[in-house]
Amino acid sequence: MTGVDLAREIRRAAERRGLRSGADKQRVNKWETHGVTPDVDSQIYIAEALGIPAEVVDPRSWPYWLPGTGGMVIPLGPASPAPALREALRTTMERSSRRTFLTAISGSALVTLASTWASTETWALTGETTHGGKAVGEELVALLEETSARLTVQATEQRQHTAPLIDALLTTVTDLIEGGRYNQPVKLRLHALAAHLAQTVGWHRFDHGLHAEASQYWIAGLHSAHTGSxxxxxxxxxGDLAYQASWRDDPRTAAGILERALSGTRHPAARSLLQLRLARALAAQGERRATLRALTAAEHLLDVSSGEPAPVWCAWLADADVAVDSGQALLDLGDTRRAHQLIREGQQLLPPSRAKTYGVFLTYQARSHLDLREPERAAAAALEALQIAQRIGAPRCVSLVRDLVPSFEAYPGVQGVEELLGQVAA
Structure with missing residues (x-):
């Protein structure tokens, strides 16, 4: 069923009740790929269009009452990485051909996956792997690793141009894992490369609001990382899956994933980042004492030396991030003035090279100014964040600014608000 087909059936479901629905292809696309939640009536019409009994519909748990959501997680196993990678690549291909509606994964399925990961030993990689294909040598893998490193360290404004190359590189690595012949050292390197690329592609999808695809890529990366020990x-x-759950207003799932992730990781910097994300999830649930414990742990772990370099995926973590995320957690707990102070301190510590992060931090600052009833300062911070996001191509940051619009509409005459609202609407 295409978006046009579904919209037509939704309108017919409304007409059978003597009502009208404004569903069209564009609105279906917003539900499908941009994280927009249909209203209660539309969800009932969607169920009827898909032949789902009305009693199954739970508008508060959209999209998890849809059939098949949560059944797409491939279990961890010695041979699971290639199927998991193919599943992720398939979601992108089906989006481009408009053959899918939504493949969301339930919170319970993600927590179960995290529990399995935490309680399962990594798979021993021994001997040569033979699929009847051509031999994969170390020189080729070195070339792929070098290419990946150069593509994934580009500044945000350049990544929008290189994203298709990274997608293609992940497809190539998947082909080699699935059909090549290689020894154990090459096998480990291929799986490490697949995990790193899948994480990067997942963040590209997440930044563009393609949440179902992002989760599939991160899950595929988890399979490769587990197989590569x-x-x-x-x-x-x-941690990325948990961050996404928090972003989508599901902090309970985020906390469940993070608690299990913390039980299976060792490096202090990695644990610090996970504790920081756990604090945000706990704060969103109003759990003050647990939030403060997690923030204290994050700050302490960041200063602990393990004698080994931090993993690449968290090497960027610094005092600036701890300060700002601590401020965000305190903001959720209602400690607005202390939160505002921490967010401002974090911004001052952030290096200029992290433009996207700075833009996100500015939206946090704008929110804290709004909570302090300082709309003029809030508008200035939000406008600067919007301009940065538009310049470097950071749609997630743009979304954060748009989420603040309803709060600014209460201050139509304040300096900067009209300009901000105009640029958001442009």
Whole structure:
């Protein structure tokens, strides 16, 4: 069923009740790929269009009452990475051909996956792997690793141009894992490369609001990291899934994933980042004491030396991030003035090279100014964040600014508000 087909059936469901629905292809696309939640009536019409009994519909749990959501997680196993990678690549291909509606994964399925990861030893990689294909040599793998490193360290404004190349590189690595012939060292390197690329592609999808695809890529990366015996990378990918759950207003799932990820990772910097994300999830649930414990742990772990370099995926973590995320957690707990102070301190510590992060931090600052009833300062911060996001191509940051619009509409005459609202609407 295409978006046009579904919209037509939704309108017919409304007409059978003597009502009208404004569903069209564009609105279906917003539900499908941009994280927009249909209203209660539309969800009832969607169920009827898909032949789902009305009693199954739970508008509060959209989209998890849809059939098949939560059944797409491939269990961890010695041979699971290639199927998991193919599943992720398939979601992108089906989106481009408009053959899918939504493949969301339930919170319970993600927590179960995290529990399995935490309680399962990584798979021993021994001997040569033979699929009847051509031999994969170390020189080729070195070339792929070098290419990946150069593509994934580009600044945000350049990544929008290189994203298709990274997608293609992940497809190539998947082909080699699935059909090549290689020894154990090459096998480990291929799986490490697949995990790293899948994480990067997942963040590209997440930044563009393609949440179902992002989760599939992160899950695929988890399979490769587990097969390659990289516990810290596995924890990183679980941390990404948890961050996404928090972003989508499901902090309970986020906390469940993070608690399991923390049980299976070792490096202090990795644990610090996971504790920081756990604090945000706990704060969103109003759990003050647990939030403060997690923030204290994050700050302490960041200063602990393990004698080993931090994993690449968390090497960027610094005092600036701890300060700002601590401020965000305190903001959720209602400690607005202390939160505002921490967010401002974090912004001052952030290096200029992290433009996207700075833009996100500015939206946090704008929110704290709004909570302090300082709309003029809030508008200035939000406008600067919007301009940065538009310049470097950071749609997630743009979304954060748009989420603040209803709060600014209460201050139509304040300096900067009209300009901000105009640029958001442009």
């Amino acid at each position: 990289d516990r810290d990378m596995g924890a990183a990918l679980l």
